[in-house]
Amino acid sequence: MNIIYAPCTSRNASQSLPSRHNVVLIIFDDLRPTLGAYGDRLAQTPHLDAFAQGSSIFTRAYSQQALCAPSRNSLLTGRRPDTLHLYDFYSYWRTFVGNFTTLPQYFKEHGYYTYSCGKIFHPGISSNNTDDYPLSWSAPPFRPRTEQYMNSPVCPDRWGVLRKNLICPVHLQTQPYKTLPDIESVTEALRFVQSRAKSRRPYFLALGFHKPHINFRFPRQFLAHFPLSKFYNYTDDTLKPPDMPAVAWNPYTDVRARDDFKYANISFPYGPISTHQAAQIRQAYYAAVAYVDDLFGKFIAGLDLQSTVVVVLGDHGWSLGEHAEWAKYSNFEVALRVPLIIRSPEFPLEQAKRLYGITELLDVFPTLVDLAHLPALPTCNRTKMPPQLTCSEGKSLYPQMQGVGLATQHVALSQYPRPGLLPTKHPNSDKPKLHNIKVMGYSLRTDLYRYTLWVRFFAQNFTCDWNEVYGEELYDHRLDAGEEMNLASLSDFDEVRMRLRRRLLQAVGS
DSSP, X not given: OOOOOOOOOSHHHXXXXXXXXXXEEEEEEXXXXXXXXXXXXXXXXXXXXXXXXXXXXXXXXXXXXXXXXHHHHHHHHTOOHHHHTOSSSSOOHHHHTOOOOOHHHHHHHTTXXXXXXXXXXXXXXXXXXXXXXXXSOSSOOBOOGGGGGTTSXXXXXXXXXXXXXXXXXXXXXXXXXXXXXXXXXXXXHHHHHHHTTTOSSOXXXXXXXXXXXXXXXXXXXXXXXXXXGGGTTSOSOOSOOTTSOGGGOOOOHHHHTSHHHHTSOOOTTTOOOOHHHHHHHHHHHHHHXXXXXXXXXXXXXXXXXXXXXXXXXXXXXXXXXXXXXXXXXXXXXXXXXXXXXXXXXXXXXXXXXXXXXXXXXXXXXXXXXXXTTOSOOOBOOTTOSSOOSSOBSSOOOXXXXXXXXXXXXXXXXXXXXXXXXXXXXXXXXXXXXXXXXXXXXXXXXXXXXXXXXXEEEETTTTEEEEEEEXXXXXXXXXXXXXXXXXXXXXXXXXXXXXXXXXXXXXXXXX
């Protein structure tokens, strides 16, 4: 039987549509595609892999900025960091730029009960210290009580001293409240789902996992799943590539600041980290992913997938030694590419459907609107003044899920700011504050290439001088998926490079 969805004009009207699907958005923090469903042979993610089997898997999805607050606010508003003027953690778009409608707010305005568990918006000023409540959410968001200890000395070393370690496998009974934030968030999300089981009003639930974001704190048993020996030859990269512009480098200051790495004498800014420490970080990252996969399995088992649209994604990636870099804070593929998996009762699948077109996290907002059969979200008109409050700069992936078009013409545009041309501790070149930003790196991912241009940026008026270029990168993914060889200086690629520069300027809107 075909279900006909009538346009929704008020909360009462939407409440009269019990057949409307619930929607669940699941965000993992700092998750690159280290999943079996994405072909990673080291991953142990049976629950996410099983979920992906009946889903659409977007194999080339990209974040707009490899930093939590800008990425999440971009995803949740459907606007690029340049539109939000948010590149750090210290401004709230509604008061700083414009009162733009968010994804959960749009669903709330169309009759959905909206609720947030865990880390969805980045906490703090960038979400008004309220997780954007009450505009985005029908009830105050749930934040785990153990969240306050995320960066506290809670990692016992072999002498029993509590440390602020990067690698922190623990016994739960030794931790505050004998639990961890993601365990609390899943418990609350399951409680919420059960409480809404008999409601005629559809819900929009956002569940945000804190892991695998550092520190790598997870139940100790997950570490045993991953022999350390498997992570020594993960990548051949041990030194900064000689043709990488210095402005492109991230010196992984947050990794260096942890107690178990603080005294390792890792030279600033290029390291390298020792082979043994590198293997330990990779092992811990994969163990953290296995931990949240286990929690994901517990949550998804309590969900009625026959009546629920589910989207699973990472907010950005994380480098595991590629280019001898760690953490995020860059414009490389490993920092920007994320898993994006969508499952809808409208498209029942017996096996995974892999979609290879270039997609962006910006596309999630309009896609979910279409999957819920709400009034279509308009595409933002950049020249319209005053700016539209309800629109998206992304595209809907709904046609691709229907099998209409391969989207090979699409590109992904990402960016990262720097305070100067060289990596620095003060100001922190990994996480510069707005007033310190003097360089912006724009990165264009096409079907075949990644092209990145680092230019002069003026924080006072959010403009760029495109003639003042501080670095240029060109990688051909047909032969160089690891982005190891920068082709920008080779005259044989001048025509390709200039064509991509024109396309990047067009994408930026300059």
